[in-house]
Amino acid sequence: MQAFTQLNGLVAPLDRANVDTDAIIPKQFLKSIKRSGFGPNAFDEWRYLDHGEPGMDNSKRPLNPDFVLNQTRYQGASILLTRENFGCGSSREHAPWALEDNGFRVVISSSFADIFFNNCFKNGMLPIVLSAEIVEGLFKEVESSVGYQLNVDLDAQSVTTPGGKAYVFEVDAVRKHNLLNGLDEIDLTMQQQDKIKAFEIKHRQTQPWLFN
Amino acid sequence: MVAKTLYDKLFDSHVIHEENGTALIYIDRHLVHEVTSPQAFEGLKLAGRKVWRVNSILAVPDHNVPTTERSSGVVGITDPISRLQVQTLDDNCADFGITEFKMNDHRQGIVHVIGPEQGATLPGMTVVCGDSHTSTHGAFGALAHGIGTSEVEHVMATQCLVQKKSKSLLVKVEGQLGLGVTAKDIALAVIGKIGTAGGNGYAIEFVGSAIRDLSMEGRMTLCNMAIEAGARAGMVAVDDTTINYVKGRPFSPKPEQWDSAVAYWKTLHSDAGAGFDKTVELDAATIQPQVTWGTSPEMVVGIDGKVPSLDLAKNDVQRGDWERAYAYMGLSADTPITEINIDKVFIGSCTNSRIEDLRAAATVAKGKHIAPNVKLALVVPGSGLVKAQAEQEGLDKVFIAAGFEWREPGCSMCLAMNADRLEPGERCASTSNRNFEGRQGQGGRTHLVSPEMAAAAAIAGHFVDVRHL
Ligand code: SF4
Numbered sequence: 001m002q003a004f005t006q007l008n009g010l011v012a013p014l015d016r017a018n019v020d021t022d023a024i025i026p027k028q029f030l031k032s033i034k035r036s037g038f039g040p041n042a043f044d045e046w047r048y049l050d051h052g053e054p055g056m057d058n059s060k061r062p063l064n065p066d067f068v069l070n071q072t073r074y075q076g077a078s079i080l081l082t083r084e085n086f087g088c089g090s091s092r093e094h095a096p097w098a099l100e101d102n103g104f105r106v107v108i109s110s111s112f113a114d115i116f117f118n119n120c121f122k123n124g125m126l127p128i129v130l131s132a133e134i135v136e137g138l139f140k141e142v143e144s145s146v147g148y149q150l151n152v153d154l155d156a157q158s159v160t161t162p163g164g165k166a167y168v169f170e171v172d173a174v175r176k177h178n179l180l181n182g183l184d185e186i187d188l189t190m191q192q193q194d195k196i197k198a199f200e201i202k203h204r205q206t207q208p209w210l211f212n
Numbered sequence: 213m214v215a216k217t218l219y220d221k222l223f224d225s226h227v228i229h230e231e232n233g234t235a236l237i238y239i240d241r242h243l244v245h246e247v248t249s250p251q252a253f254e255g256l257k258l259a260g261r262k263v264w265r266v267n268s269i270l271a272v273p274d275h276n277v278p279t280t281e282r283s284s285g286v287v288g289i290t291d292p293i294s295r296l297q298v299q300t301l302d303d304n305c306a307d308f309g310i311t312e313f314k315m316n317d318h319r320q321g322i323v324h325v326i327g328p329e330q331g332a333t334l335p336g337m338t339v340v341c342g343d344s345h346t347s348t349h350g351a352f353g354a355l356a357h358g359i360g361t362s363e364v365e366h367v368m369a370t371q372c373l374v375q376k377k378s379k380s381l382l383v384k385v386e387g388q389l390g391l392g393v394t395a396k397d398i399a400l401a402v403i404g405k406i407g408t409a410g411g412n413g414y415a416i417e418f419v420g421s422a423i424r425d426l427s428m429e430g431r432m433t434l435c436n437m438a439i440e441a442g443a444r445a446g447m448v449a450v451d452d453t454t455i456n457y458v459k460g461r462p463f464s465p466k467p468e469q470w471d472s473a474v475a476y477w478k479t480l481h482s483d484a485g486a487g488f489d490k491t492v493e494l495d496a497a498t499i500q501p502q503v504t505w506g507t508s509p510e511m512v513v514g515i516d517g518k519v520p521s522l523d524l525a526k527n528d529v530q531r532g533d534w535e536r537a538y539a540y541m542g543l544s545a546d547t548p549i550t551e552i553n554i555d556k557v558f559i560g561s562c563t564n565s566r567i568e569d570l571r572a573a574a575t576v577a578k579g580k581h582i583a584p585n586v587k588l589a590l591v592v593p594g595s596g597l598v599k600a601q602a603e604q605e606g607l608d609k610v611f612i613a614a615g616f617e618w619r620e621p622g623c624s625m626c627l628a629m630n631a632d633r634l635e636p637g638e639r640c641a642s643t644s645n646r647n648f649e650g651r652q653g654q655g656g657r658t659h660l661v662s663p664e665m666a667a668a669a670a671i672a673g674h675f676v677d678v679r680h681l
Pocket residue numbers: 274275322323324343345561562563622623626627644645
């Protein structure tokens with residue numbers, strides 16, 4: 001997994017609550033058996049005016065001028081600012097894959113759906129929870145100043161505005177460590193394999209039917 | 213001894229190791245389907261890793277399979293990318309020696325239907341699947357949640373999941389449901405009350421006399437929708453209903469294991485006095501048949517209700533959501549729900565495609581015919597076994613005589629990954645679980661309802677109160 005330490009990035013505002021993973025990456029693109037290549041289809045139904053299907057040349061499709069992420073000022077954004085309950089719905093990890101492939105490494109919101117939140121960390125992305133008031137304030141700042149950037153520092157657990165205001169966010173210690181160091185979770189768990197085996201033996205003795 | 217919740221018992225009994233509040237928990241059952249597994253298998257292969265415990269896995273293709281005639285098998289799937297995905301599952305299962313119910317196996321079906329049906333979901337288990345509706349299996353007094361593809365790979369390689377314990381939410385539904393009011397209506401009423409983010413960070417336990425009275429099918433419907441309330445897991449304590457359901461299924465305990473299994477399962481309930489982080493109470497008698505009007509399951513009202521007006525929204529963000537939902541759904545505020553005409557009907561999905569659901573819908577449809585404005589009414593059984601059972605009971609004939617199409621099992625128009633979908637602007641009464649924009653086809657408009665209500669809408673051509681039929 002790629003490590004995440006610090007990021008100075010352009011912010012794109014997606015002013016909606018309850019953005020679901022079906023919206024982040026529509027199901028027709030889930031037929032792919034690959035992990036990459038989802039970026040051009042992130043938010044497909046909002047982003048393009050036509051109906052997208054896998055295999056289309058996305059560079060030739062008509063863009064929806066009303067979709068905020070299509071605006072020139074937000075091209076190259078690496079931080080997505082959005083509203084509560086982001087990533088709800090389906091467990092598809094294709095959602096963080098699509099966002100990451102689209103250049104986003106950080107998503108800031110007042111709350112996230114659990115599975116999406118978790119999936120981000122597995123892909124070197126950092127979901128940050130800030131209070132609804134702070135998020136509201138950031139929306140105002142982003143929208144009123146072109147080229148608005150935030151500095152995100154995982155080690156310090158801080159988001160700093162161009163004006164120098166720093167907001168502290170919570171992050172679980174284990175996740176933070178893994179993300180800072182880009183550690184492979186399967187490798188980490190395999191280091192515990194003796195404990196897993198011992199548990200399994202005991203579990204099999206007490207509930208043998210689980211192993212039928 | 214400290215009083216424990218059901219969730220505590222299930223979680224604690226699977227902890228292998230715990231550090232800084234993060235636990236490594238052992239996974240008993242891993243269900244796999246074709247959409248979220250290919251990248252996990254690829255990861256294993258690239259790293260040269262083996263599957264830790266092959267017989268913990270049961271695989272089935274369900275999302276991409278056609279629901280029309282499919283005797284020619286995988287090669288008969290017309291969409292080449294769908295075909296490749298189903299073929300990839302077959303190949304991966306063969307390579308790793310994993311049990312798979314292939315597309316033409318009579319046991320094939322939606323992953324959350326076949327697990328319980330086979331006895332592969334048992335009380336006391338930890339169950340995972342790369343699918344958010346894994347919460348369904350919590351109906352058995354199991355700890356079941358959806359995981360992402362990286363975790364699918366992690367569980368395959370290590371039999372474990374890295375987890376933090378959730379907070380606990382008690383949803384208590386006392387009293388008796390009215391005639392024509394179902395588990396689906398409880399689920400939607402709960403979501404209407406707490407919102408789609410209300411359960412974020414929580415594991416829900418459903419209790420109360422109305423829950424005890426539900427069949428296993430009903431409990432599965434309810435737990436299935438726990439994820440729509442934001443909770444990764446929903447669960448119901450074990451009782452005789454659970455135990456009777458499990459008995460004699462292919463993966464259930466063998467006769468010589470049965471008594472000790474039952475003795476253990478009977479401990480799977482919250483202890484008296486166990487503390488919950490949050491409690492929500494509903495009175496079963498006041499729950500009406502529910503219909504969603506918008507693009508999120510929380511945008512829901514009773515059948516007597518209307519599309520709510522903006523002044524009822526709780527804040528600006530919600531007002532914005534509702535305005536977008538009116539536009540997308542082609543509805544205006546204050547429209548009575550019973551005046552909404554529909555174009556299509558879908559009876560199926562892991563929420564409502566089990567035998568009881570089909571019986572309930574057939575009872576409503578019997579001797580009647582779908583309205584002329586209804587272009588298509590699909591009945592898609594949850595599994596091959598459900599289909600066979602329904603046919604034995606003659607339900608297929610009831611549906612066909614009423615103008616419904618009787619299909620092969622799969623996810624179908626729940627997410628429209630196969631050929632079953634809504635066209636832009638089409639409005640559907642659907643027994644599935646998500647009414648998100650584009651969920652059933654780009655521009656499609658979904659209204660979530662119970663099987664009874666879907667059948668009644670098919671006959672009337674618009675939503676009607678099934679209680680007055
Ligand atoms: S029926 Fe629908 S919700 Fe259930 S597993 Fe299939 S696609 Fe997902």
